[in-house]
Amino acid sequence: MNYLIVGLGNIGPEYLFTRHNIGFMALDYVAKLKDLKFSPDRYASQCSYKLKGHHIQLIKPNTYMNLSGKAVNYWMQHLKVPKENVLILVDDLALPFETLRLKPKGSSGGHNGLKSIEASLQSSEYPRLRIGIGDNFPKGRQAEYVLSNFSEEELGLIPEVLERSIPFIETFCLEGIQQTMNKYNQ
Numbered sequence: 001m002n003y004l005i006v007g008l009g010n011i012g013p014e015y016l017f018t019r020h021n022i023g024f025m026a027l028d029y030v031a032k033l034k035d036l037k038f039s040p041d042r043y044a045s046q047c048s049y050k051l052k053g054h055h056i057q058l059i060k061p062n063t064y065m066n067l068s069g070k071a072v073n074y075w076m077q078h079l080k081v082p083k084e085n086v087l088i089l090v091d092d093l094a095l096p097f098e099t100l101r102l103k104p105k106g107s108s109g110g111h112n113g114l115k116s117i118e119a120s121l122q123s124s125e126y127p128r129l130r131i132g133i134g135d136n137f138p139k140g141r142q143a144e145y146v147l148s149n150f151s152e153e154e155l156g157l158i159p160e161v162l163e164r165s166i167p168f169i170e171t172f173c174l175e176g177i178q179q180t181m182n183k184y185n186q
Helices: 019-033 065-079 112-121 142-146 152-175 177-184
Strands: 002-007 039-041 044-051 054-061 086-092 100-103 128-132
Touching: 002 019, 002 065, 002 152, 019 054, 019 086, 019 128, 019 142, 019 152, 044 065, 044 152, 054 065, 054 152, 065 086, 065 112, 086 112, 086 152, 100 152, 100 177, 128 152, 152 177
Parallel strands: 002 054, 002 086, 086 128
Antiparallel strands: 039 044, 044 054, 100 128
């Protein structure tokens, strides 16, 4: 069985530790633990591993956030992965910092990466792991906030958040979305 795990973010060193890049950070964390290296490929950097007979493809789109759907659509077609076996890791302003929540579908909530994926798939019915980044910004400063770096205090907590994302990802691949939500949603 093939699974496509997509971390959303923006390429470039200036975005490395921004809140918008928590999806990239999560996949980098998985790759480090599994001793994998991302390689540049079509529309994304990619690597993969096997887990109990399942092929898990990790991608970090290199299309920038606003065109993430192009990469997701290409890799779904290329690997013949059905929508229900795709998991998008995305930053979420509506969740408190450190909160992780798996959803089978939902709206983009104004997130440009999710809007692009919805447009490409012509559907909002695809699984996503929402990673809370909080909403500690003045009114009208949302874009500035998501593109700003995590604070020193937050950066100290990030490894624990990323560690907690792994059971979501792997249980999703092994047992399905419902079991994963039952076990891990807060």
